[in-house]
Amino acid sequence: xxxxxKGFNKPWKYESLHSTFESADSVRNKLLRxxxxxxxxxxxxxxxxxxxxxxxxxVKTRLHPDFxxxxxxxxxxxxxxxxxxxxxxxxxxxxxxxx
Numbered sequence: 001x002x003x004x005x006k007g008f009n010k011p012w013k014y015e016s017l018h019s020t021f022e023s024a025d026s027v028r029n030k031l032l033r034x035x036x037x038x039x040x041x042x043x044x045x046x047x048x049x050x051x052x053x054x055x056x057x058x059v060k061t062r063l064h065p066d067f068x069x070x071x072x073x074x075x076x077x078x079x080x081x082x083x084x085x086x087x088x089x090x091x092x093x094x095x096x097x098x099x
Contacts, residue, residue: 012060024048024057043067
């Protein structure tokens with residue numbers, strides 16, 4: 001099951017806060033122009049969102065999840081798990097042993 005199927009989306013980061021939509025939109029357009037021809041920023045997204053609690057507009061950015069680098073899964077250390085297992089057939093207490 002992928003992250004989208006689970007309902008988890010990649011979070012957005014706050015780029016800047018603005019008092020008017022026009023100033024926030026100009027920053028958004030500026031970022032889009034910068035990222036348009038640069039392969040290093042391929043897959044970047046930007047949006048303007050209104051925060052009613054602060055009565056301000058915020059510019060948010062993120063890398064689209066499809067462009068996220070693939071993480072390699074770590075292999076478990078099988079030798080370590082075998083090493084930690086002991087032949088404890090009788091358990092910790094051995095009645096045959098008398099000290």
